[in-house]
Amino acid sequence: MSHKIYLVSLTFERENDTKEYEPFCQELKLVYQPKAKALANSALFLFTPVPLEVAYCRNKKMNSTVKEMMKEKRIDLIYIKRLRAAQFVDPETTIPVVLDTTDAMSRYYREATKSAPWYRKPLFLEEQFKYRLYEKRMSRAFKNWVVCSPVELEYLKRRTSADVKFFLVPNGVDTDFYTPTDFAPERHSILLSGLMDKFVNIEAAQYFIKDILPAILEKIPDVKLYIVGPNPPLSLRKLARHNIIITGGVEDLRGYISRSKVVVVPIKTGTGTRNKILQSWAMARPVVTTSKGLQGLKAIDNEHVFVADDPKLFADKIIMLLKDDTLQKELIQNSLKLVEEKYAMKTIVDELNTILQRVAS
Template sequence: MKVLWLGHNIGYPPKGGALQRNYNLIREVASQCELHLLAFDQPVTRPEHITPEDCVAALSKFCASVDWVPLRQSSVLRTRYGIAIQGLVSREPYDFLWLRSEEMARKLRKAVKEFAPDVVHFDALGLAQYHPLVGQAGTVLTHHDVESSKIAVRATKTANPVLRRYFELESSKLVSAEQMWCPRFGANVVVSEGEGAVLAGACPGLEIRVVPNGVDTSYFTPRLDPGGNTILFCGSMDMHPNQEAMEYFLQKIWPRLIAQSPDVKLCVAGRNPPDWLVQLGRSDSRICITGFVDDVRPYFQKAAVCICPILSGGGTRLKILDSLAMGVPVVATSFAASGLSLRHDKHLLLANSEDEFARAILELLGDQALRVRLSRAGADRVHEVYSWAVVAKALIEAYEFTARNQAIAG
């Protein structure tokens, strides 16, 4: 089977969220299909020392071809803020304006003509605008989260009335876009049953396939319990849900922790931390803010506990799966763990108030037997259900279904 993967990011380096998912699924699919990758390059998703050419070289080890288009921001109107302002007077959502490119359209037409793919994989709702360019190929649209729902929730949590109204309008535009574009695809891919139910509610009658997030179990392998008192949060710190989580944790939970355990330490590992977080790390010796790291595994190896105090956003949290694969016990909100087939007190600890969260961390720091029990059960679970080799089978089945139906339709 020939697959043309149209990406909103190039999928390399695989550090964080959608980048991890895309890289690993591309690699797994390419081991079984002829996969051609055409994607936008977003400089913000890679460190400065890694060039687009480096990304192409890495991905060409398993892809049949790799091509990319710069996500241009050469003028004020092409910056994120400029596009957001344009969005105020446009009927289209932000992502459709952000991902609009004549160069991408030209390269996509060329790729479809040259490779004659059986299936074109669209990796974000904002890319659906290119659907008319792929001819008779089968099409699959991935939703890393249901964007209309994610933005609607963000609106309810935004105190600023102007921003709240902006998010309300954006959510309404996204619902319209989902209803317009999603039915045109042979299959819509979501990361959990819950996300599928949300999408089906907005767009009844869709063919919806669940392809969960996963973990590279050959890369993230269980470590020995290091003991100690270090807690770890991993995540791209230019993403709103991660910033919100750290604000919540540091304002509401951290004071409770240090009141009972003054020597506890916090490490926050992830690209582009905001200035306020960097300054906090400089002023408090117990808090380490790393910024981008090439390899997060040494931080997992030193951590006694990983935390995931996520309160909003969409999709499912790869950071939980990575932590469990490394054998690091996790404390998470129920929201953070939603969509994952994990059980409280068997695979991780769930905590939904400030006091519960602090108590769960302190309990783990003080109980090695509990840490070991959760570590073993969590690692076993992700190996069984969430290895990328297992996850990719569901995506390939969606491709086969779509290609078969398209062939019947002629």
């Protein structure tokens, strides 16, 4: 079934490449928010019940643009992506609304607080309690929520209005874009990727370099680690060595997945599911992660993926994969099959489309 999509989005960049989205949109409007203004918003709302991330996105033009779009067009359903975007939709609207929260943000900050350095704990604790209030408030306004994992669903059910309907839609991967290649991986190469200005990814990279990598180097001295992702902080860039390559942002992550023998996701905190795991599986690369990293994915340890929460065991699993091609192939075959059956984007889109039609009707 075809839809007419009118997309309104906030952006923090003056120049935006929208070619990827234009073929799918009847109309696309971007509202620019200078980062200085966004930071000023957060500072202004520091001592209010509004989460700082929500305040960061506050923008009157965005509100008016959404309002005008709803007035001018025949809108059958409003789809809100992320909790912080809910502020742009009138809670009194009579148009059906689906709020795709993806993650439970209060839970995210609860988990992050546990391992955050002392100077971040007060801020994370504040966001945790602010988001608890905000999630409750938004649940009184919008009654159809989409989440990406059973853990998030159960958590939010206990903390939102009783009449909210929850729909579970797992994250998916575009298996036409992320596909196995004939490119031979570099010998003894490891990939760790993510948005490197996010606390959970900074923490994961530092944990891997300091607590896991030394044990691997003892057994495989020529191992090479690629840390790929935009905006790595100085604290992380200082850890770069001849065998630790920190690239910053790259145009196409697929090249680094292809060149890597093993992909690692040593997440210690955080919520939701890891797209980087799905992308690696789809490109036929074995993954070693933590139980936290595997959260929300229907995968079995030692069958689709290797899971280890102990740093020495994590290192041992990587060493096994780097040395045993047969073991690699078994893990790859199983994870490829899992992606095709449960996480291919075509399947996920069909599930979401069914939900949207149900709510709109």
